[in-house]
Amino acid sequence: MFPFLKLTDHIISLRPYEFGDEDELFKAVRESLPDLNPWMSWANDNYSVETARTFITLTRSYWSSGSMYAFAITDANNGELLGSCSLSHIHPLYRFCNLGYWVRSSQRGKGIAGCAAKLIARFAFEKASLIRAEIVIAAGNTASRRVAQKIRAHDEGLLLNRMVIGTRVCDAHMFSLLPSDFGLVAQL
Ligand SMILES: CC(C)(COP(=O)(O)OP(=O)(O)OC[C@H]1O[C@@H](n2cnc3c(N)ncnc32)[C@H](O)[C@@H]1OP(=O)(O)O)[C@@H](O)C(=O)NCCC(=O)NCCS
Incomplete structure (x- = not known):
């Protein structure tokens, strides 16, 4: 496994969550609940500072075990927390992830x-030895679908009953990114 690291394009930075981020993460989630809640089961009225702290603890431990990589998205200039992104559901044999x-x-x-x-x-492709990243988007999530389209992810179609959000069973659009999209060769 490799150490915690930071990624940047000089507009945003991605960095692993740190202890001490919980208040800011809590604020970012709470302000966003109406937008997050339709698409993410964990984003509900029970979300607390303690939930944020537990998430940070877990993600740091998952990073160490290589089972998930979660990053805070921050403003590269002032460090403000802008959101979150992660690689999860890493398949140890087939080397793909969500x-x-x-x-x-x-x-x-x-x-x-x-x-x-x-x-x-x-x-994912350069450091974590993955060969495919899946962006799985619930049907109806137009904003996320636009993101996948704008970064030219491969649109692989609509998968039936692919997702459960809370108590809702949803179809989902499957998009993928591959090493070749970045001029890289898939490496195991
Ligand atoms: C989906 C999401 C991550 C997009 O992030 P973003 O940084 O705003 O993405 P973009 O700026 O590229 O905007 C993407 C689309 O969002 C929509 N959008 C942008 N600003 C918006 C706003 N203020 N209000 C509503 N929709 C908006 C537009 O459709 C836009 O597409 P366009 O650029 O073709 O107009 C964000 O809306 C979000 O966090 N949504 C809730 C969580 C979620 O759905 N995550 C993805 C799960 S698969």
Whole structure:
């Protein structure tokens, strides 16, 4: 496994969550609940500072075990927390993963999610030995679908009953990013 590291395109930075981020993460999630809640099961009225702290503890431990890589998306200039992105559900044999993102409501519409997705996908292929990153988007999530389209992820179609959000069973659009999209060769 490799140490915690920071990624940047000089507009945003991605860095692992640190102890002490919980208040800012809590604020970002709470301000965004109306936008997050329809698409993310964990984003509900029970979200607390303690939830944020537990998430940070878990993600730091998952990083060490190589089972998930979660990053805070921050402003490269002033360090403000803009959102979150992660590689999760890493398949140890087939080397693919889920690529997820959210952006706090006050920062929507600036192309931040796409920048984050490109940075974390490159990390997946260059550092984490993955060969495919899946962006799985619930049907109806137009904003996220636009992100995937704008970064030219491969649109692989609509998968039926692919996702459960809370108590809702949803179809989902499957998009993928591959090492070749970044001029890289898939390496195991
Ligand atoms: C989806 C999401 C990550 C997009 O992040 P972003 O940084 O705002 O992305 P973009 O700036 O590229 O905008 C993407 C689309 O969002 C929509 N959008 C942008 N600003 C918006 C706003 N203020 N209000 C509503 N929709 C908006 C537009 O459709 C836009 O597409 P366009 O650029 O073709 O107009 C963000 O809206 C979000 O966090 N949503 C809730 C969580 C979520 O759905 N995560 C993805 C799960 S698969």
